[in-house]
Amino acid sequence: MGDRAICMTSSEKSDAEIVCLVDDDLSVLKSIERLLASDGLSVRRFNKPKEFLTYVQAHAVPLVVLDIWMEEMSGLEVLAQLGALSPSTRAIIITGREDPTVKLTAIQSGAVAFFTKPFDDHQFLNAVRGALALHPIE
Amino acid sequence: MSEREIIEKKSGEHRETANTSREEQINLLQSITMEVAAASDLSSALEIVLRRVCEKTGWELGQAWVPNRDKTLLVCGPVWFCGEADLKHFRAVSEKSHFQPGVGLPGRVWKSKQPVWIEDVGDDPNFPRTKAAKAVGLKTAVGIPILTGDEVTAVIEFFLCQSRSENERLVNVIASVAAQLDLAIERRTAAEELSRTNDILRSVLSNMGDAVIVADKEGKFLVFNPMAERMFGTDALQMPSNEWSHRYGLYLPDKASLFPHDQLPLTRSIRGEEVNDVEIFVRHEKAPKGLWTRVNGRPLRDLNGELLGGVIVCRDITPIKEEEFFRAGQSRVLEMIASDAPLADVLTSLVLLMEGQAEGLRCSILLLNRDGKHVRHGAAPNLPEVYVKAVDGAPIGPRNGSCGTAMYTRKPVVVTDVMTDPLWADYRDLARISGLNACWSTPILSPQGEVLGSFAMYREEKRGPRPEEARLTEIATHIAGIAIDRLRQQETLRERDARISFAAESADLAFWVIYPEQNTAWMSDKGRVIYGFDSKLPLTRELLVSRVHPDERAAVRAAFDRACASHGIFESEHRLVLPYGKTRWVIVRGRCLEDEHGSLLELIGVTIDVSAQKESDLQLQIQREELAHLNRVALMGEMTASVAHELNQPLTAIANNASAARRFLERGNVDPLLLPQLLQDMVADSHRAGEVIRGIRALVRKDKSVVRSVLNLNAVIADTLRLVSSDVLLCESVVTTEMDHNLPQVEAAPVQIQQVLLNLIMNSLDAVEALPPAERRIIISTRSLNGESAEVSVRDFGTGLPKDRPDKVFDHFFSTKQTGMGMGLTIVRSIIETHGGKISAENAPDRGARFFFHLPAARGDSKSQAA
CATH class of the missing domain: 3.30.450.20 (PAS domain)
Known part of the structure; x- marks a missing residue:
C-alpha cells in the first residue's frame, strides 16, 4: 500500500522529473526510492531490467539509477542497450562490489556516476540532481 | 596137658628135655624174652624163638610163616631151626608151600588166631604136607599165632617125630614166648618207624631252602637247620632270647634298628602266637650287604595242648625285595619326571638307581644337543669330573667313543676294551685316568625315534654286558627317554608360551x-x-x-x-x-x-588396549576438523563476492531508509503512513543482514559443525545456492537444479553438507570460468536410490578431470588450481565417508566433470519414501 502511495505521488509529476530505478533487490529498490522521495524526487521502480528496457523505449527517461549484478541481466548489459534505445537517458551506476574493470566499462558506456553500496546519501542525491540539471543540495 | 605129661612124652628122645620143669620153662621164657628184646629185627627175634624152643623142649623142627603183602596167603619165612634129624626135605617142601587162611596147619592158625595141636600129621585131613612129613617121620605138630594187636603177623610151627597128645602147658609156654616176640616186634617196628621218620625229617631240614628253627619254652634251640646256619651266618648259639637280634644281626626294614627281641617271630611263637609273613633284614659278617627274610612262626604244643616251644620258617626273599626296591626306584624316578624335577636330578637318580643294581657298575647319561652334532653332560655321579668335563660338548661321529658313536649310528655300541678299541682312540687317556676299561652305550630315543642322548655302562673288567645288565640298560634308556622327551616338549611349550606372551605384551x-x-x-x-x-x-x-x-x-x-x-x-x-x-x-x-x-x-577372551590408537584417532579427528574448518574459512575467502553482496544489500537498504527518514524529518513533511513502513523495512533488513552473518558464522564456527539432524538435501542445496548466488552471478554462470521431490531424508551435519556442496559448486565455477559465458553452466541434481539413499550430482561443462584416474582429485594436495590448497576434495570425501556415504568423480560422456555423492537415508525414512 505504502509503495503504491509513493508511486502515485511520483506519477503526478512529469516524466522529465521522474527517476527510474533498476535493482533486483526489492528492499534496496524501495530504500533508494524513499531516499529520492525525501529530496522531492519522483521515482519509477523496476525489479527486472528487461521491464525497464521496454519502458524506456516508450517513455522519456532523463535518468536511470542502475544496479550492476542482477540475476536476469547485468547492469552493464542494460547500459549497453540503453545507448541504442535511449541515448538521452543518463545513467548512475550503483553496485555492491568495488570492481575497477566494471567501473571503467560503465564510465566508457556513458554512466555519469558510479556508487558502491552502501553509499553516502548526500553525494548520491547531488549526483542525481546533477544528472537532472537541478541545483545541488547545500 | 600137664608139665609132667610133656616130660613123659619126651622120654627116650635123643635130647633130654622130657623133665623140663616149671622152673626151666620160666627160665626159657626169661632167656627168650631177654634175647628177643635184644634182637635187632624181627627175623633174628623169630630165629631166637625157633632155636630156643627147639633146644629147650626137644622139638625137632621150627618154622615161621608170614602173610604175603596183600595178606591173602601165608608164605614160608626164611628163618627155621632144625635139630639133628635130617628134615631138609620137609623144609624144602615147606619153602615151596603157601597157605590160604584155614588151609594146612599155618592157615588154620592164621584164620583161628589160636594155637592148633596135631597129634599125627599123617592122620590129619587138613595137612597138605602129609606126604613129605611121613617121608621124614614127623608126627606131632603145633602152630602158634604171633599177634600184633588183633592181627596175625606171623605163625610159628614146631614138629616132633613122635606122636604126642596136646600138651597145654607147653602150648602156653610157647604162646607166652610168642607174645614176648610180639611185643618185641611191635617195639622194634615203632623204633624203626621213628628212626625212618627222623631220617626223612633230617634230610628235609638239611636240604630245604628255608631256614627252620625250633626252640623250646626256654628259648633253647632244638632245631637249627643248615639253611638257618647259612642265613644267620652261624650255627645255633644258645643264649637268652633278648640277645638274638644283636648276635644274629636282625634288623627292622629300615635296616638300621635292631629288631625288638620281644617282637621276633620265634619269641612270639614260643609265647603261643601264630606269626605270619614278618620281614626281617639280616646283616652279619658273612652277609655284609644284608639279606631279606620273610618269617612265619607257629607255637609247638603236645597232645594235651601244653606249650612246648615254637618253630619258625624263614625264607630268603632278597631277590624279590631287590626287584621290589628296583621297581620302587624306577617309580621314584618316574614320579620325579611327573613332578617336573630338574632333568639333571632325574637323570642322576636314574644313574644311581642303575648303579645300585650291580656291583662295580658305573653309568652315565649324555644328552644330544639340539644341533644334533654335539653332546652335553647329562648325569654321571660316579665318573671323575675331569672325564665328565672332557666329554661335555664333544662332537658325535662314527668313531667318537662308545656314546658319540652310539648317538651317531643310533645303535648300541659295546666296547669291551677301551684301551684297544679304535672307537676310543681319542679318549683312551681319559679312560685310563678314570679307570674305565669296558664301556657299553645305547642311544636314548624319543617316541618319535629321534636321538635324545645315550646311556652308558662302564666297568673295570674287560667284558661285555650280561643279560641282567642288558635289562638294566633297556629300562634306563626307556626312562631317560621319557624324561628328556618330556623336558624337550616342555621347553617347546615354554618357548611357545614365551613367544605368545611376548607377542601379547607387545x-x-x-x-x-x-x-x-x-x-x-x-x-x-x-x-x-x-x-x-x-x-x-x-x-x-x-x-x-x-x-x-x-x-x-x-x-x-x-x-x-x-x-x-x-x-x-x-x-x-x-x-x-x-x-x-x-x-x-x-x-x-x-x-x-x-x-x-x-x-x-x-x-575366554582377549582385551586389546587401543588407547594409543584411539588417541591418535582422536588427534586425527581433531586435525580433520581443523582442516575442515580451514577449508570452510578458505571457502569464505573464495566467496567474497557473495558475502559482500549479501551483506551489502540489506546494509544499503538500511542506510538509504535511514537517510530518507532523516530528510523527511528535516523537511517536516513526514508521511505518517510512510515512516512506520520505513522503520519496519529497516528492521527487516537488519535481520536479513544478521541472517547472512549467522550463516557465515555457522559455516566457519568450529563447534556444532558436526551436530547432525535429519535433513532434506534439496533444501540444503537451495540454501547453499543462495549463499553463492552472487558468485555465480559474478562468474556470469548459470546454475540449474533438477530436484527429485521424493528424495529420502538423510541424517547429517548441515554445516558439513553445505561445506561439501560449496566446495563442489566453487570447483565447478572455477572449471567453467574459462568458457564463453553462454557455456558456463552447472547442473545440480538429486535422485533417490531405491529410497535407501539420496544421491546428489554436481556436473559442469568444463575441461574435465584427469583421464587416467578421475578419483585422483580426492587425494591430498591434488589441485589443478593455482590458488587452492588442494585439500577441498579430500575434506569433502572424508565428510561424506564419515556420514556413511560415498563420493565419486567421473568425466561426463560429452564433456565436463561430474561429482556425485550419496548418503544413506535417515533411519526410518527409507520405508516412508519407498511407500
Missing part, C-alpha cells in the same frame, strides 16, 4: 578367562596391568566389569549376559577407568566354551 593384549559357575576369573599378567589389578588379587567377573567406565558399564554387563545366555561371542569397545582415574580404551572379544554336555564352562 600387542598390549590381555588374556582372560571367566568361570561363571565359580564366579572366578583369571587374567594374564599383562591383563592385570591393563586393568590395573594387583598381581595377587583374586579376580571375579564383577571386578572386571567394575573397571568399565560408568557410562558403558551397563551395556558391557548386558553384552556379557547375552553372550553367556546364548553361549555365543562377546564383543565390545569401551573405556576402562583405572584407579587414580586413568582411562584406557579397550577392545574386548570373548567366546563361550562348553563342556561335552553342552553346558557353559567358561568365557
